[in-house]
Amino acid sequence: MRKIFLFFSMILIAAALLAAPLKVAFIYVAPVGDGGWSTMHNEGRLHLERVFGDQIVTDFIESVPEGAEAEVVFRGYAQRGYDLIFGTSFGYMDSMVKVSQAFPNSTFMHCSGYMTTDNLGTYFGRMxxxxxxxxxxxxxxxxxxxxxxxxxxxxxxxxxxxxxxxxxxxxxxxxxxxxxxxxxxxxxxxxxxxxxxxxxxxxxxxxxxxxxxxxxxxxxxxxxxxxxxxxxxxxxxxxxxxxxxxxxDWGPFYEYVVRNVMDGTWTNEQYWGGIKEGVxxxxxxxxxxxxxxxxxxxxxxxxxxxxxxxxxxxxxxxxxxxxxxxxxxxxxxxxxxxxxxxxxxxxxxx
Incomplete structure (x- = not known):
């Protein structure tokens, strides 16, 4: 009887883990209402919420300066178990490299940078x-x-x-x-x-x-x-x-990344899309x-x-x-x- 109980308990735990929403964080260099760069990244975040519903949980912090303060923010999200963390400014690069190496179970994506690690990819558009x-x-x-x-x-x-x-x-x-x-x-x-x-x-x-x-x-x-x-x-x-x-238009690309993380096909690619790709x-x-x-x-x-x-x-x-x-x-x-x-x-x- 005990073995049966343990067996079903494991099944329930596994089901709960499978049902857990993907936790996705965004870090913005300017106010989310700047009318420009951070606004458009936030539109991409909202796109994720519309597409995935209760399959994901998103969060963001705005007006994060590049440098030591950014490192604290990235580390904080990783420590709280966020699965996917987007950094949306070039000057976040060194912080993201450092934090990604310390938290190999989280996936990081850096906008406009050029450095990668095993769990840090980059992305940008052919503006x-x-x-x-x-x-x-x-x-x-x-x-x-x-x-x-x-x-x-x-x-x-x-x-x-x-x-x-x-x-x-x-x-x-x-x-x-x-x-x-x-x-x-x-x-x-x-x-x-x-x-x-x-x-x-x-x-x-x-x-x-x-x-x-x-x-x-x-x-x-x-x-x-x-x-x-x-x-x-x-x-x-x-x-x-x-x-x-x-x-x-970041929404479709963010959707692409989330799907790759969800199905286990994410790689630390260096993405650079243009008008043809809709970015x-x-x-x-x-x-x-x-x-x-x-x-x-x-x-x-x-x-x-x-x-x-x-x-x-x-x-x-x-x-x-x-x-x-x-x-x-x-x-x-x-x-x-x-x-x-x-x-x-x-x-x-x-």
Whole structure:
């Protein structure tokens, strides 16, 4: 009788374990309501809740600085038995490597990084594709031929986006210069608005950005000029200025990762999806003329079909040196380590 009791007890325990929801955590570098980067990652988290229901439990912590504080947060989730932990900022990389090695029973995914461990993978999107498309709009709509770009940090991710945007601008208007000002922030609305205003003061009649707040868009609206956002549709913040934005859609990718963890097929891959995979795209507002919007959609399809790449040669850098000749295009390794500006960018990599 005792053996039978133990047998059924084991079955009940196993069933309970199988029924336990997957615990998934997200760590954000900015407020979840920033209207940009963290908002879109949180939309991906909400997508998981809609798709998986009571099969998962999700949690998040917002506004976590990169560095020692982030390590404490990652460690805390791992200690509480979270199965899958997403870190959504480049500067979390060292912390995630360290914590993942200390907690091999948890799975970690780092956004925009390049380091992996046995239980740490990386993921990102080919944002340079819609960045190029947004450059087509900017180049077609500027009148002063001066475009301002408020940039976050001088890392390859940001540099690559600036260059892709500038290539799009150059594609339709070789006379335009893209002026870069560094804010050295991911989310600091006051500082980012001030940086945008400094670009407006030199004659820029269009502002774009690589930060998480809509502040540069609002600076453009205040001055009566156009803007191109980032991360999401920011038209609500600057309805008379906002033309377009390269945007993220993390939901399907997060679903893919969760399913792999659930069925035991997860690997520490380094994922880099583009428009074709649905991770990135471009949002175009009604302020963009039909002819320009049609060009954008035509070039978008060419990118999806593999017929065009934003860095197809010839590509020259600021010094005039030929980086990619006619018919050449960069490798992924070259894109991921980009540390130079194309020839129509004004500014230094500091």
């Amino acid at each position: 340079y594709e819609p960045r190029f498309l947004s450059g087509l709009i900017a180049g077609a709509m500027t009148k002063t031929n001066i475009i301002g770009y408020v940039a976050a940090y001088p890392i390859p991710e940001v540099i690559r986006g600036i260059n892709a945007f500038a290539m799009g601008v150059q594609y339709v208007n070789p006379e335009v210069k893209v002026h870069v000002v560094w804010s050295n922030t991911w989310f600091d609305p006051a500082r980012e608005k001030e940086a945008a205003e400094s670009l407006l003061d030199i004659g820029a009649d269009l502002i774009t950005q690589h930060q998480d707040s809509p502040a540069p868009q609002q600076a453009a609206e205040d001055r009566g000029v156009f803007s191109i956002g980032y991360n999401s549709d920011m038209s609500a913040f600057a309805p008379n200025a906002f033309l377009a934005a390269p945007v993220w 990135v795209d471009i949002f175009v507002s009604d302020l963009v003329p039909d002819g320009v919007a049609k060009l954008v959609m035509t070039m978008r399809e060419a990118i999806v079909q593999g017929l065009f790449h934003p860095f197809d040669g010839p590509v020259y850098d600021q010094s005039g040196a030929l980086r990619y000749a006619e018919g050449e295009r960069p490798t992924d390794a070259e894109l991921l380590s980009m540390d130079w500006f194309v020839n129509n960018v004004v500014g230094k990599i500091q």
